[in-house]
Amino acid sequence: MSQPETKPRSIAKQETDMNMSNPAQAVKPGPDELVPSRYALKIGDIDVLVVSDGVLPLPTKMLGYNADAADRAAWLNDMFLPPDAFDWALNVVVVRSGKQTILIDAGLGLDPELNLPRAGQLIKRLEAAGIDLGSVTDVVLTHMHMDHVGGLLVDGVKERLRPDLRIHVATAEVKFWEAPDFTHVSMPPGFPDALRAAAKQFRKEYESRLRLFDDEYEVAPGVVVSRTGGHTPGHSVVRVASGKDRLMFAGDAVFAVGFDHPDWFNGFEHDPEEAARVRVRLLRELAETGELLVATHMPFPSVGHVAADGDHFRWVPVFWDY
Template identity: 90%
Template sequence: MSLDINSRAGRTGPDELVPSRYAVQIGDIEVLVISDGVLPLPTKMLGYNASPADRAAWLNDMFLPQDAFDWALNAVVVRSGKQTILIDAGLGLDPELNLPRAGQLVKRLDAAGIDLGSVTDVVLTHMHMDHVGGLLVDGVKERLRSDLRIHVAAAEVKFWEAPDFTHVSMPPGFPDALRAAAKQFRKEYDSKLRLFDDEQEVAPGVVVSRTGGHTPGHSVVRVASGKDRLMFAGDAVFAVGFEHPDWHNGFEHDPEEAARVRVRLLRELAANGSFLVATHMPFPSVGHVAADGDAFRWVPAFWDY
């Protein structure tokens, strides 16, 4: 059964007011964007190096509240040939952070008709807890294949042995939660890790490439088949990053390098017309990038019904 068909299978629960999955066909490769829910965070984290007046003006232009708003959490399932690949695993459950509207990935995979046991590979853009936490939910590990391969940059694994938080600007509690999640992930899944240095082809037409910046091992995934292209950019791109790619995000461990990576990726996308999907872009986060002088413009895709 194709992911396109699965995207229509299963019913939205009575507490689900909006769709939580959206399918895109990239040549012969099937891509399904899955919402893990939303993460309420202070707006200052969108650009803590920006002046309060500039940040307030951007929020006002976007009809967003000034104090805090909901960041989307998106993951992706890719089917290429005989492989089913989960790109990032969502937040999971962390009662200490009180985030009840996040950590929905496992439930929504089930609703989409995707059996965890069918996943052959997991690709992690990085090891922040909102990308690995879904693998730490009780009962998930037992549902996964014994031969599951988890692809992550070697630099990312090395970083979390002694992570540096000196350049971040996170709310209280997050650094400790991030450390704990990364430590638990290594403990649970170390034997399944498949490390790469700069780039690795995970499946035909599915390539993961390390960018660094957000974290030392942060990576993006490019999907290509025929004339179609899609990039899952993880945390390299945020909603504010098109107009203000130089604004620093509070979760970036190397904000200067993250800004350089962001500009490089946005230029690539504007030049080649690929679809862009990113973790914290509003669901379903499928669209194009256009150059706009020295900045960029987000062009959401028209939904395909």
């Protein structure tokens, strides 16, 4: 199968295109931002902006709690990563297709009980990119874990959103959080309670704006959300397609370790065996089509391709376009 062409454009030009309020604001760096926090590219006629919500420090066992400790340590060593804990990236995507501006996931927000000061950066980074919250017409949630809905729960955010905002989420996801099952996860203390509380608060705050779908829904021209299950029952991925260009935002279906060890269970997976099957299926699809991949917890900006080598996969990051 021939590989589709992907055509990243210059960041400065793209950020001007993505800006929806003040053009000067899009290129004005914040005084405390020492590293880039957004990366722009073009998928055909569709604008895509990957935005960093910060990083989330977690124990390395979360990468594969069903793996032998020595194997996990060897992988971390090979990747030049610390043995005990490291920073998981948190990535969010903004898509503009036609007259619609779509926020895919909403970041962690601010939970003082968890003491995660380097996460929950989405709102200020959207502002730094010149993106007005009031310009967002749609939100797509890959699932309802706290680090995907929390940004909408930050004080003052709801009041800045459009009254006709549509929030798209799988029916199975909403149903799951009515009585969530945590029997198969392996999370650090405090996280199950925080996840339950965030999902409950989100449902209370945004029930009237939810637009539920069963398996697949076209949110905007060329922007389709599809339920995969696995990570959570309603976990979904978003495919962006225009012309010959393709990109998949895989949410939490793909993690950095999953290329070498797709059968390792992530501690946040509610159905780890199904999550592994979904991961392999998506990685095979991405390797066959050559389309771009972005995922929540891949290192920022998380834009790259997937190559297959038998039953193993390889991550091929794109060269940044300046």
